[in-house]
Amino acid sequence: MDPTIQSILDRAGAQPDDAIDLAEAALALAALDRPRGVGFDWYRRHLDQLTGDVTREAERVTPAEALTAVLARRWGYAGDVDSYDDLQNANLMRVIDRRKGLPVTLGILYLHVARAQGWTMVGLNFPSHFLVRLDAGGARTILDPFHAGMNRGPGELRDLLKAVLDAGAELMPEHYEPVSDRDILLRLQNNLKVRHIRAGDFGKALAVIEAMRRFAPLHAPLLREAGILYARLGNMRAAIDALDRYVSAPGEPETQRHEAAILLQSFRTSLN
Known part of the structure; x- marks a missing residue:
């Protein structure tokens, strides 16, 4: 960058x-x-x-x-x-x-x-x-x-x-x-992220998310999204790191945290 x-x-x-x-x-x-x-x-x-x-x-x-x-x-x-x-x-x-x-x-x-x-x-x-x-x-x-x-x-x-x-x-x-203005920027970039995912370009979608994490470092859902995309791209260690940080983040909905924990465990198992 x-x-x-x-x-x-x-x-x-x-x-x-x-x-x-x-x-x-x-x-x-x-x-x-x-x-x-x-x-x-x-x-x-x-x-x-x-x-x-x-x-x-x-x-x-x-x-x-x-x-x-x-x-x-x-x-x-x-x-x-x-x-x-x-x-x-x-x-x-x-x-x-x-x-x-x-x-x-x-x-x-x-x-x-x-x-x-x-x-x-x-x-x-x-x-x-x-x-x-x-x-x-x-x-x-x-x-x-x-x-x-x-x-x-x-x-x-x-x-x-x-x-x-x-x-x-x-x-x-x-x-x-x-x-908030931060939420406006997130809304702006979500348009790009969604369109890249629809096109199957997970690398570009991940690049958008990583840029979003710079101006919204406390927005934990970005970690979950990054983890899923890292996995789609075959980078399991990065996926595990992102999801592990998401599961540990405070204030996230319990349902999404539970789903992320299941994914995290499956990713860890795949490396063993």
Whole structure:
């Protein structure tokens, strides 16, 4: 791993959730899948330009209107509805290059630019579709970065929930709960991990998990996932080490801990 990328991710891993530089960490993760030597500076300057444009726009319209006017209309950021599962959509650098991406990747842009104005914005624990909540200018607004920053009221949220889950789904209080920036990064990288696993590329999926462990070293489920993938790749000693650490981690569900212990024992037996 490039030392600059490693330093950024390790720093995020050592920081409390509210101190993480979300966009910088997302750029570092994006650089892992870009040609070696691709710099950060152009992308940082673009983020600064977005921030400046929103600052000027907010002099004449509300904060929510300024964000959507600049990001969605002026710069054309929107969801990739034609090739949603394209890996580029979970890579912040490629999203900036292409002006389209997944809800969570686009949401990181909204979060960065809004917070740079001094506004309060958080990601929400809404299932299967990332949304952001803005508290600024005396108003609270839920925005949908994937759909051009659309303002989602209760009716639209209910319809969206039924669309992404099923017709019987109903809004619950936890759907409005904020998520930490570390959890946003985990959600971002989970998109890559899942797609690599679906494609049968366990090596790339494992590389994603190992990068996730750098910025979320206390997130024990990553040890379990790493152990399973190490085993799929034939590295049984690494699989045993990861699962042994998972079984010993505090606070994990007993069912998953028990299943991991059974796997761990079977892996140990296979080496005897």
